[in-house]
Structure formats: C-alpha cells, structure tokens
Amino acid sequence: MKQTIIGVIGGSGLYDMEGLSDLREVAVSTPFGKPSDVFVVGELQDVQLVFLPRHGRGHRLMPSEVPYRANIHGMKQLGVERIISVSAVGSMQEHIAPGHIVVPDQFFDRTQGRRVSSFFGEGIVGHVQFADPVCRDLSRTLAEAGRKAGATVHEGGTYLCIEGPNFSTRAESKIYRSWGVDIIGMTNIPEARLAREAEICYGTIALATDYDCWHEGHDDVSVDAVVAMVRQNVAMARLIIRHAAEILATSHDRACACKEALRYAIMNDPAVIPPATRARLELLLGKYLQ
Numbered sequence: 001m002k003q004t005i006i007g008v009i010g011g012s013g014l015y016d017m018e019g020l021s022d023l024r025e026v027a028v029s030t031p032f033g034k035p036s037d038v039f040v041v042g043e044l045q046d047v048q049l050v051f052l053p054r055h056g057r058g059h060r061l062m063p064s065e066v067p068y069r070a071n072i073h074g075m076k077q078l079g080v081e082r083i084i085s086v087s088a089v090g091s092m093q094e095h096i097a098p099g100h101i102v103v104p105d106q107f108f109d110r111t112q113g114r115r116v117s118s119f120f121g122e123g124i125v126g127h128v129q130f131a132d133p134v135c136r137d138l139s140r141t142l143a144e145a146g147r148k149a150g151a152t153v154h155e156g157g158t159y160l161c162i163e164g165p166n167f168s169t170r171a172e173s174k175i176y177r178s179w180g181v182d183i184i185g186m187t188n189i190p191e192a193r194l195a196r197e198a199e200i201c202y203g204t205i206a207l208a209t210d211y212d213c214w215h216e217g218h219d220d221v222s223v224d225a226v227v228a229m230v231r232q233n234v235a236m237a238r239l240i241i242r243h244a245a246e247i248l249a250t251s252h253d254r255a256c257a258c259k260e261a262l263r264y265a266i267m268n269d270p271a272v273i274p275p276a277t278r279a280r281l282e283l284l285l286g287k288y289l290q
C-alpha cells in the first residue's frame with residue numbers, strides 16, 4: 001500500500017516537530033528559488049511527515065519575505081499530497097478566546113500584492129477554482145484531531161490575511177470585525193492559493209493567541225503575548241498533528257477535488273507555451289500538457 005505523505009508548515013513558535021522517527025534533513029532546490037529552510041522528513045504514526053518552518057529556523061523571514069512558491073514546490077517534489085498549516089492568529093470574535101483552535105474554511109485577502117501567489121505567468125495562463133480555498137476533507141480531519149487532543153475547536157471561520165509586518169490599527173481591526181471575519185493573520189493566503197495550483201490539499205490549524213486590538217477588556221496584541229500563548233499551546237498543536245496523522249494513515253487516496261484542480265484551469269493553446277515555462281512547470285502541469 002502506498003504511504004500517506006503529509007506536509008506540515010510550522011508557523012510562529014513551531015520550528016520543529018517532536019516524535020518523528022527515521023529523521024533526515026532534505027535540502028530542496030526549486031525553479032522558484034530556495035525554500036524557507038531545509039525540509040525535515042520522518043515517520044509519524046505510519047505516515048511520512050515533511051516539516052518546514054515557514055519563517056525559517058530562528059524566525060528569519062517576515063510574512064512578505066517567505067518564499068511561498070519554493071515552499072509549496074518543495075513539498076510537491078517530496079510527494080506531499082496534504083499540507084497542514086499551523087498558524088498563530090488574532091481573534092476577531094469574542095467567543096474565540098486565546099488558546100482556542102480555529103480550522104478556517106474561508107480566507108479574505110488584504111495583502112498588498114507584494115507576494116507572488118501563483119505558479120502561472122511567463123507565457124502560461126491558468127485560473128483554478130478557489131471558492132472553497134481549503135480542502136474540506138482535510139479540514140474535517142484537523143477539527144476531529146483537535147477535539148481528540150482536548151482543544152476547544154471552532155470548525156469553520158474566515159481568516160483575514162493582512163500584509164504585515166505591523167499589526168493592524170484599531171480602526172482597521174474594528175472595520176474587519178464589521179466585515180464578519182473570525183481570525184486575522186499574515187501568512188495563509190499565498191500558501192492556500194499555491195497549494196491549490198499544485199493540487200495539494202491545504203488545511204489550517206489556527207491557534208488564537210490574542211484579541212488583536214479591538215477588545216476593550218484585553219491588551220492590544222504584541223509579539224510577547226503571541227509568543228507566550230504559542231509556547232503554552234505548542235504541545236497541543238503537535239498532538240493535533242499526531243492525531244491527524246493517525247486518521248490520515250488509513251486514507252491514502254484522496255476523494256476531494258483538490259487533486260484535479262488544474263484539469264480545466266489552463267487557458268493556453270499548449271503550442272504557445274514557451275519551452276522554458278513548460279520546463280519550469282513540468283512537475284505541476286506535465287500530466288496535462290502531453
């Protein structure tokens with residue numbers, strides 16, 4: 001039986017995974033530059049787990065500096081079919097308290113166009129569906145794994161992605177709340193877009209660390225507060241991943257549409273795609289450009 005291969009992108013405060021066996025580090029080069037760090041590959045609960053710290057070890061990269069394309073391409077090269085993103089987020093709703101877990105089902109993009117969030121371009125035009133930006137099956141698994149780990153889990157919710165690196169102004173925070181968003185962060189939207197183009201399932205375990213700056217009864221978000229809350233919950237995040245691995249170990253074959261996201265996405269007459277572009281996208285598109 002083929003082994004399930006899961007990618008984990010660790011966010012703020014999660015720079016390694018404990019409990020992996022047969023550990024090895026894999027440096028991957030991609031047509032889109034160098035990933036955030038070397039990938040750590042190991043076995044967990046009968047699945048192969050591929051771990052990458054989003055901001056690099058030592059947290060060297062700002063949200064707008066993360067090489068998102070290289071990270072997702074690297075995951076694809078290593079055979080990853082499902083990516084679990086772990087992220088620290090601010091809560092935009094009273095009932096989502098710091099320490100709670102949210103598994104978002106929607107994203108709202110407030111980044112400023114400084115991140116390249118598509119593999120297309122340079123002679124190839126593609127448009128993938130993105131109405132449901134996360135994999136429903138993977139997200140259901142993450143919520144189940146979260147409950148099993150004893151976390152308070154909010155299943156579904158809208159993650160608003162800002163450019164950063166600064167946190168929001170109070171006016172922005174209040175306006176975002178009036179839009180009905182649930183959580184706020186700085187990293188997930190490019191990853192979700194690129195994972196979809198790479199036909200990889202994407203789901204997020206978001207740890208609420210603060211109430212941003214809208215809540216009069218709580219301090220405004222600060223790095224200290226985020227780091228303290230992540231530290232308190234990092235063991236739980238790891239346990240959720242372990243439970244998710246347990247569930248996914250027996251469901252290697254994906255029933256979702258993520259695995260075919262590119263089938264009807266390409267606009268080009270294949271004859272006009274420049275050879276260099278075709279070569280660069282071979283891993284992602286080769287099967288559709290025969």
Ligand SMILES: CSC[C@H]1O[C@H](OP(=O)(O)O)[C@H](O)[C@@H]1O
Binds near residue numbers: 012063087089
């Ligand atoms: C340290 S607070 C801001 C920082 O934390 C979140 O990162 P990640 O999604 O990688 O956990 C947020 O998006 C910001 O990058």
Ligand SMILES: Nc1ncnc2[nH]cnc12
Binds near residue numbers: 088162167211213
């Ligand atoms: N309030 C907040 N805004 C943006 N990113 C965050 N990450 C954690 N808390 C955050």
